[in-house]
Amino acid sequence: MEAIKKIHHISAIVGDPRENISFYEGVLKLRLVKQTVNFDDPETYHLYFGNDLAEPGTLITFFPWTTASRGRVGSGQVGRIAFRVPKGSLGYWNERLTSFNIEFQVTQLFLKPTIEFFDPHGLSLALVEGDDVGKDEKILGFHGATLLSSSPKQTVKTLMDDLGLIQLSETEETYHLETVGEEKHHLIVPKERLARGRFGVGTVHHIAWSVPDDTSHRQWQDYLYEEKYNVTEIKDRQYFNAIYFIEKGNIVFEMATDGPGFTINESLEHLGETLMLPPQFESLRPQLESHLPSLSERGKTNGID
Helix, strand or coil, rough: CCCCCEEEEEEECCCHHHHHHHHHHCCCEEEEEEEECHHHHHEEEEEECCCCCCCCCCEEEEEEEECCCEEEEECCEEEEEEEEECCHHHHHHHHHHHHCCCEEEECCCCCCCCCEEEECCEEEEEECCCCCCCCCCCCCHHHHHHHHHHHHHHHHHHHHHHHHHEEEEEEECCEEECCCCCCCEEEEEEECCCCCCCCCEEEEEEEEEEECCHHHHHHHHHHHHHHCCCCCCCCEEEEEEEEEECCCCEEEEEEEEEECCCCCCCCHHHCCCCCCCCHHHHHHHHHHHHHHHCCCCCHCCCCCC
């Protein structure tokens, strides 16, 4: 199989959707590129944020579970999600987070200056300075993530032998890997095995890997089946097709196609402005809109500048 080139998206569980939008749109200056619902639980929003073009490799998505209890971060989950920012912009982000009273620490988590902090619902985040100079200080996309495996060696084996990532280094504490595409997304697998995680607010549900088209997607499904992974049927997520499997360290992996993309039912200029329902739920629109909390006030309080 051709090696995986990049992360497609990362999906996490959070609380109030208005707080979620206020933080990611207002503080981190990401673009809300799609308001839709969880196709498996349509009374819950599924909110997508990304760059201005809504490109795979920049997409972080959220299931706001307003009535759910806080989860427990642990093995079998993605840990800290890292975004890449332009070269020379960490000073700007230091000042910006300070202006919003967001506590952070500067580390070398990804072997480069890294700002570590949490979102309002306890999700672990980081900003890592990249090598590219941007036109401004805005987030460029993902830098990578940590993978909290219940079997670190087996997770690294899956990443290298099956997905085609390369190992950059190994220390007493971690394995450090990288995708082979131009994005060079970084994955850190700690060797310490935490207690088993529990999904809930403040945890990551899955990480999705990018595949270019439906043909390669079906090939990946066949390959994973042959390698004895319990891979799902292909699921139509309207903006991409998806298959899921649990790798040997119990982390949920997804393979997602790059297309058809987020402009199939909204223009690029108006992405994220309206609740977009898949065809199977359109007849339920009045019921769903009456149940879902209104997001119309987000622009008045999110601090966008």
